[in-house]
Amino acid sequence: MGHCKCEMNANVRVESCREANGFIKEYWKVILSLLMLIAGAIMNQLDVAFFRDNTISLVWYILAYLPVGLPVIKEAWESILQKDFFSEFTLMSVATLGAFYIGEYPEGVAVMLFYSVGELFQDKAIDKAKRNISALLDVRPEKAVVVRSNEIVTVDPRSVLINEIIEIKAGERVPLDGVMLDEVAAFNTAALTGESVPRDISRGEEVLAGMIVTDKVIRMKVTKPFDKSALARILELVEDASERKAPAELFIRKFARVYTPIVIGFAFLIVLIPYIYSFINPLFGFVFNDWLYKALVFLVISCPCALVISIPLGYFGGIGAASRLGILFKGGNYLDAITRVNTVVFDKTGTLTKGVFEVESCRVVPGTSEEDLLRVVASIEKNSNHPIARAIVAYAQDKGIDLIVTKNIEEIAGYGLMTEIDGKRVLVGNARLLSKYSIEFPKAVFSITETTVVCAVGDKYIGCIILSDVLKDDASDTVKALKELNIKNIQILSGDKQSIVSIFANKLGITQAYGDLLPEGKVEHIERLKEEKGNQIAFVGDGMNDAPVLALSDVGIAMGGLGSDAAIETADVVIQTDQPSKVATAIKVGRCTRRIIWQNVLLAFGVKLLVLILGASGIATLWEAVFADVGVTLIAIMNAVRIQKMIK
Numbered sequence: 260m261g262h263c264k265c266e267m268n269a270n271v272r273v274e275s276c277r278e279a280n281g282f283i284k285e286y287w288k289v290i291l292s293l294l295m296l297i298a299g300a301i302m303n304q305l306d307v308a309f310f311r312d313n314t315i316s317l318v319w320y321i322l323a324y325l326p327v328g329l330p331v332i333k334e335a336w337e338s339i340l341q342k343d344f345f346s347e348f349t350l351m352s353v354a355t356l357g358a359f360y361i362g363e364y365p366e367g368v369a370v371m372l373f374y375s376v377g378e379l380f381q382d383k384a385i386d387k388a389k390r391n392i393s394a395l396l397d398v399r400p401e402k403a404v405v406v407r408s409n410e411i412v413t414v415d416p417r418s419v420l421i422n423e424i425i426e427i428k429a430g431e432r433v434p435l436d437g438v439m440l441d442e443v444a445a446f447n448t449a450a451l452t453g454e455s456v457p458r459d460i461s462r463g464e465e466v467l468a469g470m471i472v473t474d475k476v477i478r479m480k481v482t483k484p485f486d487k488s489a490l491a492r493i494l495e496l497v498e499d500a501s502e503r504k505a506p507a508e509l510f511i512r513k514f515a516r517v518y519t520p521i522v523i524g525f526a527f528l529i530v531l532i533p534y535i536y537s538f539i540n541p542l543f544g545f546v547f548n549d550w551l552y553k554a555l556v557f558l559v560i561s562c563p564c565a566l567v568i569s570i571p572l573g574y575f576g577g578i579g580a581a582s583r584l585g586i587l588f589k590g591g592n593y594l595d596a597i598t599r600v601n602t603v604v605f606d607k608t609g610t611l612t613k614g615v616f617e618v619e620s621c622r623v624v625p626g627t628s629e630e631d632l633l634r635v636v637a638s639i640e641k642n643s644n645h646p647i648a649r650a651i652v653a654y655a656q657d658k659g660i661d662l663i664v665t666k667n668i669e670e671i672a673g674y675g676l677m678t679e680i681d682g683k684r685v686l687v688g689n690a691r692l693l694s695k696y697s698i699e700f701p702k703a704v705f706s707i708t709e710t711t712v713v714c715a716v717g718d719k720y721i722g723c724i725i726l727s728d729v730l731k732d733d734a735s736d737t738v739k740a741l742k743e744l745n746i747k748n749i750q751i752l753s754g755d756k757q758s759i760v761s762i763f764a765n766k767l768g769i770t771q772a773y774g775d776l777l778p779e780g781k782v783e784h785i786e787r788l789k790e791e792k793g794n795q796i797a798f799v800g801d802g803m804n805d806a807p808v809l810a811l812s813d814v815g816i817a818m819g820g821l822g823s824d825a826a827i828e829t830a831d832v833v834i835q836t837d838q839p840s841k842v843a844t845a846i847k848v849g850r851c852t853r854r855i856i857w858q859n860v861l862l863a864f865g866v867k868l869l870v871l872i873l874g875a876s877g878i879a880t881l882w883e884a885v886f887a888d889v890g891v892t893l894i895a896i897m898n899a900v901r902i903q904k905m906i907k
Contacts, residue, residue, distance in 0.1 A: 288326035289379065292372045295323035300365060320364035327368075327375040328355060350523065354558040358881060361548040361555075366881040373885045403434040406478065417485045426478050433470045436488045437479040438463055447471040522558065529554040556879055560870045560887045570856055573899040577852030580902050585835040586845045587819070593831040597814050597849040599795040602788060603746055603842060604808075606800035607753035607760060609646055610818055611734045611767070611839055616650035616726040619709060623722035630660055632722040636714050638663040639676050639687045647712060650726055671695075673754055673777030675712075686715045689754075691775075693720060708758045730766060733840040738767045740843035744850075748794075752781045752808075781808045789813075799842055816842055848902075855902055859895040866891045 299319055302310040310316055335348035351374050358367030403416040406424040416434040419425060424440070427433055433446075443461045448470050460466055466479050468488035530550045537545035574591035581588055588594045605611050621629045637655035640648035641662060655662065668678040674695060675688010686692050693700050693715055700720035704711060713723040741749055750771040753760045757774035764772030773784060785808050788794050798808050801818035806829040809815030817830030818837045834841045870887035873879035879887075 286379070288330075289372065289375055292323050292327045292368060292375075295319065296365060296368050296372060299323065299368075303365075317359075317364060320359075320368050323368045324355070324359075324371060328352075328371045331371060331375065344520070350558055353523075354555045354881075357551060357555045357558075361551055363552070363881065370881055370885050373890075400432045400434040404428075419481055419485065421481055421484065423481050424478055425481060426476060427472050428476050429472050429474055431472060433466055433468050433472065433479070435468050435481050435485060436483040437466050437481045439466050440478045440480060441475075444475055444477045445473045447473050526554040526558045529557055552881075556881055556884045557871065560867050560879075560884045570859065572896060573852055573856040573859065573902065576855075576899050576902040577848055581845060581848045584841065584844060584848075585838075586841050586848065587833040587835065588845075588848075589831050589833070593814060594849050594852055596795075597797065597832065597846055598853045600797040600814055600846060601746055602748040602750070602794050602796045603741055604750045604752055604785065604788070604796060604798045604812070605839065606798075606805050606808075607751055607755055607763060608728060609801040609837075610799055611731060611737075611751065611763065612728045613731050616647050616710065616728050618650060618654040619725045619727050621722060621724050624720060627721045629722075630658070632714060632724065633658065634660050634663060635680065635685060635716065635721070636687050636712060636724060638665050638680070639668060639678055639685060640712075641665075642668060643676070646728075647710065647726060651712065651724060673779075680716070683717045687712060689713065689756075705756075708756070708762065710755060710759060730763060731837075731839060733838050735767055737839040737843060738769060740840060741846075744843060744846055746846070752776055752784055754778075754781075778805075778807060781805070782811060785811050797842070797846075799839065801837075816845070851902055855898055859898055862898075863891050863895060 299310075299316070303316075310319070331348050332352050335352045338344070338348055351371065355367045355371045358364070358370065400416065402413050403419050404426045405412050405414055405419055406426060411426065419435055425435065425437065439460050439462050441462060443459055446458050446460055446466070448458050448467075465482075466477075468485075530547070533543070533545050533550050534547070537543045571591075574594055577594050578588050578591065581594075588597075621632055623629055623632050633651070633655045637652045637660065641652045642665075643649075652662075663680060665678050665680065668676050670676055671688070671692065674692040675686065677684065677686050679685065686696060686698070690700065690704050690711070690713055693713055696715075698715045698718055698720055700713060700715070704713060704723055707723075707725060710726045710728060711723045712726070714721050738749055748771075749769050751760055751764050751767075751769055751773065753772075753774050754776055755774050760772045760774035764770070776784065785796060785798060788796055789811075795814075796812045797814040797816055798805070798812035799816040799818070800809055805817075809817060809829045809831075814832060815830040816832045816834060818839075819833040819835040832845055834845070867887050870879050870883050873883065
């Protein structure tokens with residue numbers, strides 16, 4: 260026992276030493292410069308005899324300057340070689356070397372030292388934001404256990420083929436997408452959805468890469484290659500997001516390129532104009548070093564670090580905070596766009612409703628059995644991923660009905676499916692499909708309020724299957740949260756019957772709900788909304804037929820869990836949890852990000868303008884200038900990072 264305790268203490272000491280060594284290795288330049296600057300100031304204050312010699316004090320401060328100054332001067336030189344003559348590195352190098360020229364050695368060291376500290380904080384903040392996203396998403400396992408020829412083989416997930424069987428132990432991450440082969444198991448889905456509550460997945464249901472098995476060893480059949488998995492797709496979306504810049508971010512980059520040379524020009528004029536004026540007015544006492552000092556103060560104050568760093572970091576922080584909550588913005592531009600949304604339009608099935616249908620009953624015409632109807636419909640629907648199709652197939656399988664092999668199934672968008680069985684045309688879909696092909700059927704079908712799937716073989720109607728759907732648990736909270744965000748225009752568009760859509764809309768307190776819409780009908784509705792001045796529209800959907808509307812709206816939001824690949828690819832924002840309430844959360848994240856960015860802009864310009872006025876009047880020194888640059892930058896960075904804790 261005593262031996263173990265000693266060993267533990269030794270391990271703690273070793274770890275502490277490693278951390279201390281790592282800290283010193285990373286910060287030794289800043290620490291050395293700071294110690295030498297403090298020592299110089301103390302010797303100056305105590306009037307130490309040898310330090311009175313100007314040459315000795317110059318050498319001392321040069322040695323204090325070099326650890327922090329050389330890297331910045333090197334960056335400035337490399338920027339100049341790339342024809343970027345007016346970078347912040349050039350600006351800082353000119354300001355600090357100028358301070359040495361006029362004999363303000365401590366201030367020259369202090370400006371570069373605090374600038375370097377600011378750079379370290381910037382790098383740390385950006386690295387943390389990147390690590391948050393990387394840790395959240397890049398959780399793909401580096402190995403997969405495959406069952407081949409009744410043997411267990413450990414391989415790289417990239418080499419696993421579709422339809423191979425893999426085994427995952429309790430506590431391990433799923434390496435690839437597939438379907439469950441065991442009866443049931445619990446999974447932690449936090450990496451994909453942001454939800455920490457375990458989820459039970461049963462035989463035949465989809466299991467996604469990145470999930471963690473929590474209770475037992477399971478086996479699953481692989482359905483997608485490694486680079487096509489749900490997790491790989493999410494990772495790619497977030498990586499791409501950092502490349503898509505928001506308008507404010509793009510403006511600041513362009514602004515900095517124009518702003519910096521103008522600032523250097525003004526600094527030059529601060530020295531030149533008094534010099535010229537001294538020739539016009541001989542009584543004007545021009546002292547070169549005094550005016551050069553004012554120009555240097557102006558240069559340091561004017562450095563746009565706070566804006567150039569904190570604005571992109573603000574957007575990056577917003578994307579990271581949203582990702583932790585299971586909301587993926589595909590770029591800072593969409594984070595910016597969602598703040599202007601004042602109209603939210605929802606698809607119904609799979610978006611506001613669970614999309615998990617159950618067959619309630621079957622109605623058949625005389626001469627046709629319920630079993631025959633189910634066999635035909637399920638045989639055609641078995642190749643579809645639509646929730647209604649899955650419900651019918653599952654119901655038929657539970658009844659022990661053998662399905663027919665069907666080929667050449669044609670999808671008629673907004674209507675249903677068509678194929679041939681035994682030389683006869685078979686139609687399966689909504690009532691409009693039968694009307695389209697002039698097939699007679701009971702008009703009572705239109706009066707059924709539940710979801711119906713009708714079927715015709717040849718030219719004869721043989722019956723319909725009636726299914727029901729339910730609202731998602733947070734659907735009502737979604738509408739309430741959006742109204743609290745002052746979004747009053749909330750609508751539902753659906754291909755389902757108007758009677759069904761109206762029932763759900765009344766439950767949610769939504770007054771504008773439109774049913775019986777084909778995909779082109781949804782597009783026309785969104786186009787009409789866009790024609791109304793001032794409308795900024797977000798459309799929320801999950802199906803393949805929602806892809807055109809997602810692309811047309813100002814912000815397209817796709818349900819990523821149950822949603823189709825087409826919808827997810829087309830959308831600007833992807834909600835991994837399939838919770839519509841996350842739409843309100845996404846808007847909150849966008850607004851919070853915008854608020855923080857504007858706080859940073861106003862803070863930077865406000866403080867810099869104040870110190871510029873003080874500098875021009877000769878009140879502000881390089882010390883105040885350091886605060887106006889580095890201090891404001893650090894405050895702006897901390898404010899940008901704050902978004903990670905603000906959004907829950």
